[in-house]
């Protein structure tokens with residue numbers, strides 16, 4: 001059964017950036033944009049790039065390798081070359097702690 005797990009402190013993820021964490025060995029990107037905190041799969045669906053190394057803006061994360069963009073709210077592809085959406089996860093904030101449900 002999935003449950004919320006603490007993954008990082010808010011202070012570790014400045015606005016407009018992302019970090020990589022792991023839940024049960026699975027890489028997850030935690031991103032902050034437009035005042036929101038988001039969690040998504042860290043591995044791009046195009047090739048094997050780590051999305052948390054990419055740029056974050058307008059609630060979008062951009063792959064650092066070929067520039068595919070994904071909507072952090074839904075996982076939808078916003079820009080090629082990726083065509084498969086990323087998985088996104090529920091986020092909860094408790095004090096300064098970011099929790100992710102996976």
Ligand code: FES
Nearest residue numbers: 044046047063066
């Ligand atoms: S690996 Fe992400 S766009 Fe190619």
